[in-house]
Amino acid sequence: MIDPLRISATYRLRVPAHDAAHRAQQLALEQSIEMLAASVTDGHVLDTMVARVDDVTANGDGTHTARLALSAETVGDDAGQLMNMLFGNCSLQPDVELIDVDVPAALARVWGGPNQGIAGLRRHTGSFERPLTCTALKPIGSTLETLARMCSVFARAGIDVIKDDHGWANQRSAPFAERVRTCQQAVAKENAGRSRGRTLYAPSLYGHRDEMRTQIDLARREGVRLVLIAPMVCGVATLVSLKREFGDMMFIAHPSLGGLRIAPQALFGKLFRLFGADAMIFPNYGGRFSYAREVCHAIARHNTQAWHELHPTLPTPAGGMSVERAGEIVREYGRDSMLLIGGALLAEHEQLTARSTEFVNAVAAAAEAVTA
Numbered sequence: 001m002i003d004p005l006r007i008s009a010t011y012r013l014r015v016p017a018h019d020a021a022h023r024a025q026q027l028a029l030e031q032s033i034e035m036l037a038a039s040v041t042d043g044h045v046l047d048t049m050v051a052r053v054d055d056v057t058a059n060g061d062g063t064h065t066a067r068l069a070l071s072a073e074t075v076g077d078d079a080g081q082l083m084n085m086l087f088g089n090c091s092l093q094p095d096v097e098l099i100d101v102d103v104p105a106a107l108a109r110v111w112g113g114p115n116q117g118i119a120g121l122r123r124h125t126g127s128f129e130r131p132l133t134c135t136a137l138k139p140i141g142s143t144l145e146t147l148a149r150m151c152s153v154f155a156r157a158g159i160d161v162i163k164d165d166h167g168w169a170n171q172r173s174a175p176f177a178e179r180v181r182t183c184q185q186a187v188a189k190e191n192a193g194r195s196r197g198r199t200l201y202a203p204s205l206y207g208h209r210d211e212m213r214t215q216i217d218l219a220r221r222e223g224v225r226l227v228l229i230a231p232m233v234c235g236v237a238t239l240v241s242l243k244r245e246f247g248d249m250m251f252i253a254h255p256s257l258g259g260l261r262i263a264p265q266a267l268f269g270k271l272f273r274l275f276g277a278d279a280m281i282f283p284n285y286g287g288r289f290s291y292a293r294e295v296c297h298a299i300a301r302h303n304t305q306a307w308h309e310l311h312p313t314l315p316t317p318a319g320g321m322s323v324e325r326a327g328e329i330v331r332e333y334g335r336d337s338m339l340l341i342g343g344a345l346l347a348e349h350e351q352l353t354a355r356s357t358e359f360v361n362a363v364a365a366a367a368e369a370v371t372a
Contacts, residue, residue, distance in 0.1 A: 001348030003071065006052070007067035009086050010100035013064045018162045024066035025054045027096060030089050032074060040203070046179060047087075049074060065099070072103075077110045080237040083301055088261055097261040101270060107254035108308035109189035114278040115243050116250050117311025118304070118336055121278060124225055124250070125160040126197045130367035131330055133360055134161040136342035137183070141173050148186040150346075155199040157356035160337065162187060162293055163228050164204035166254045184222040200253055202226040209238045217245050226278075232257035236275050237276050239271045250366050252316070253277035265296055269302025272313070279314040284329065293332075314338050330366035339363055 009031070015023045027050035029037060038045055043055075052069040059065055077084045077322055114120075135154050148338045154162045162183070170176045180203045183252060187201045203219055205212045205227055212234065229251050231239045243251055253272045258264070268282045280303055283289030285296050300315035315333055318340035329339050330332050342357055348355040 002098045003069055005048075005072050005104065006106070007072055007075065007082070007085070007107070007159035008100075008102040009052075009066060009069065009070055009098065010067045011090075012059075012097040012099050013066055014095040017058060017064070017066060018065040020056050020058070020066070020173060021053075023095070024064075024068070027051075027090055028053050028067060028068050030093075031068065031085055031087075033069060033327065034089065034340040035135070068287050072107055075284050077105070077107075078237055079111060079240045081212070082107075083236055083246055083271075086274075087260070091260060091344050094261075095110075099263040100266050102124065103274065105308055108274065108310060111240055111274050112244075112276070113273055113310030114250070114276055114313055115311075116249055117278050118314045119311070119355065120250055121161075121200075121226075121338075124198065124200055127160050128334070129371075130333060130364050131333065132160040132314065132338035133158075133363050134163060134318075134338050135159050135338040135356070135359075136165045136340065137168070137334060138165045138342055138346055140165060140167045140171060144174050144178055144182045147174055149177060151183045151188055151201065152351075153353050154356055155187045155244075156176045157353065158194075158197055158360045159199060159356060160197070161200050161202060161226065161252075163202040163252060163340075165204055165342070166204055166228060166230055166256055168204045169206035176206070176215060180215075180219050180224065180237065181222055184224055188223060191239060200224075200226045204228040204240075204254075205234070207234075209234070212238065213245065214244060216242065216249060220246070220249070226252065228252045228254055230254040230256040231275065231277070232260075236271070239277070250278040251276055252281060253278040253313075254281050264291060265298035265302055270307070271301040271308060272339075273303055273307070277313050280317050281316045281318050281340060282322060283319040284317030286325070287318070289319045290327055297332070298316075300337065304336055311338070316340050318342070323355060323362055324363035326359060327369070330363060331370055334370065335367060 029354045034049035055067040057065045087098045183201050191198050285293040305313045305315040316338040321341045322344045
């Protein structure tokens, strides 16, 4: 059970066996007071602020696992400071990787997790019995007319979520305000003609926090209830701030800039959920990224398992996926997941409508087979 006053942080150290205990102690000081303990005369600082080394274990592959207990007092209530204390200075030291983290229940309540999580995404889309489907608007540089046509095709096919590609910002070809209005109207028109289900459009936020607040206000007025955000680009504290201010909004987290020496299952599986991601995009195994199957499963497990009474986050495997793999992906991740296929659909050109419908039907059929 985690110490109510301490944050548990687990690291992989690439150091010789004879140096492992000493290196762990160095790490504890670096990630807390950033000076030698012998130089500190304040008893309170030594007792409560200095990180504690709880365990150092050899892994048998030339690395060691070190578990530290960081003082919750060093973090306060700031998400960015949590990231700093977990992996700030040591991110500059190539022999260290952050592989796991847990926080006291009191800190979990401070950040609060997703506004709505899986249940909210299901409620807003009307899709309750199967994995959700998702696609992306590409390429950057497309005109408003082209984007509207894509949205109409995808929504008519019954895809649950249409998100901006994360590279969309305020480009001249499709400025943010006009893009949101155009895409949302196209999706709303198709939704109005459907007897069941509803497609959500998720515009990509960009810039600093105040700009993002303005963007969300604009999107909400158009009827948008889901947005895309890249927490490592804009800052994790920005995600926390926005999800607190806009409690009726849901946030898809994009993994851009997440390729640090922080284990994906810790960053995408736990930390982004803690900070408020309702859905978490991550690179699926077998795509154009190099994540192992067991890492992807760990991300999904941490997204959805019970943790500090936080809403579960919807795991969204992506990156080089195809319609042909839909059944396999459903079998891998189960009902509580969202399949994201972007470029592979858009490569179909004149067959886009048929392939989008095939995508939706393939997911539904695979879900039925899994539950049969």
